[in-house]
Amino acid sequence: MKVKKESLGRLKRKEAITAYIFIVPMFLGLMVFSVVPFVQNILYSFRKMGTFGNGTFVGLSNYQKLLQDETFWLALRNTFFYAAVGVPLVIFFSIFFANLVNKKIRGRTLYRTLLYIPAITMPAAISILWRWILNYQYGILNFFLEKIGLQRISWLGDVHYVRWAIILVLVWSMVSYYTIIMLAAMQGIDKSYYEAARIDGASNRQLFFKITLPLLGPMIFFAIIMVTMGILQIFDFIYLMVDRTTYSYTYSMSLVTYFYECAFNKSSMRGYGAAISVVLALIIMVITIIQMIVKKYWIKTGD
């Protein structure tokens, strides 16, 4: 009996040691490339740093400067604007199109393929493409606008429109990706719900609003979180679509774009850039916590 217990203990120890060996590569990598950098970055945010070296300790001065930096506040406002306008649009249209291609409809496979193509295209290519479509003089969008009697718009050059142009491209590319995710969630809904409701005489509209939408709840919630996080970190489209020598670049900048400019394109603002990334992380943390709390009260179905 005693012997057996001992060998059981040895087996357990062996299992634990094996487990540690198995997770060591992952955790070592996370240590070197995430945990330590995380701490370092926070330390950098208290320093005045240039492209080379570690600079000098300046306490909270980077953060004080942020508070008075108009460009920072603009970038912060822009980022929230992109999220506030972009998230509902992406969620709405992805559910809309997913629902359409979920129907038994002729040409469904083709529609799906076409709708999904933006989702697999790299943002860099999307950016140069839309930069051309939105071109003031020769862009095809302005051509169509004039055709229907409207005025041409300097989409990427006018500070009043540039943010909407970013939203347009952002939503265009994200709807495609989330249509795939929403459709998968719709296909996961048990068919018997629909059959039962059908027998009770429910209309198609009722099926959608009383079954599909509620059962999609957890997925919609998850998608809201993912889209929010994605948009709060928007960089590529702004960086590549808007001419970086113009005023409208400053006017459309997101937090991450400003972070990139400070940390890598300006010679003595790397510490300042680190401070921006810390603020961004704090914002995302707060929003995540809020969303978790909302989830607790909002979603009772699923899981």
Next chain:
Amino acid sequence: MSIRQSESLFTRIMNHVFLVLGSFLAVGPFIWMFLTSIKTFEETIQIPVKFLPDIPRWENYAIISDKLNFPRLYLNTILVALMMIVGQILIVTICAYAFDRLKFPGKNVLFLGMLALMMVPGQIFVIPRFKIMVSLHLTNTLIGLVLPGLFNIFGVFLMRQFFSTIPKELDEAALIDGCSYFRIYWNVLLPLVKSGITTLAILTMLGAWKDLMWPLINNSRAEMMTLAAGLAMLIGEHTTYYEQVMAGGVIAVLPLIILFVIFQKQFVAGIAQSGIKG
């Protein structure tokens, strides 16, 4: 097999109207990209807009290929994606196996730690990571692009889910037969989570394909760039000649679109998996 009530003719027509409109919005820009890429410069700046070129001008593709070394960019991008995929499969799946199947002290704490780390936006790591690459002389190398992307926490969550669908009796039987834990992981379980590995590979490939910021930061030399970073260079230098820029765009997107059309099922399943709740 009609679960839905057959819809009215009007609704059915509207379905198609919306879908045609949606499909056109999704693909139209790409068609425009292609049409522009075979025009002359004069045709691109013609007012009113000229939709089709008089004669397709394929030279644009040759011209842009002289300015941007596309074979090299492709090679770099594919190598980066491949190294990331292989590296992740090795590092991520064995870690996921340990978290799903083995008992060890501190398991929950470590798992929560990973979860917390996953929530942190990536920008916060970027400056220190770049400093690491500088000190390791890994700037302007492909390894420098791959290394920080190898330790994919989401991948661990994903693979753990796949492992958890396999009955535990299988491991127990193998254990009684005297299999080591590594053999159970490698010979018994890994072959059973092939669909999970495919998903991980597709998501990793899409990520490596799309990523822009890190390649821009780490690799500034043209011959070490990825496609995305190469396209970014194109904008700064040749924006006036959109027929050339669009030809570059076509070269950059067409192969993946073709790949997508062929392997649509796998792509869609992969992307759908990125939407699973953790």
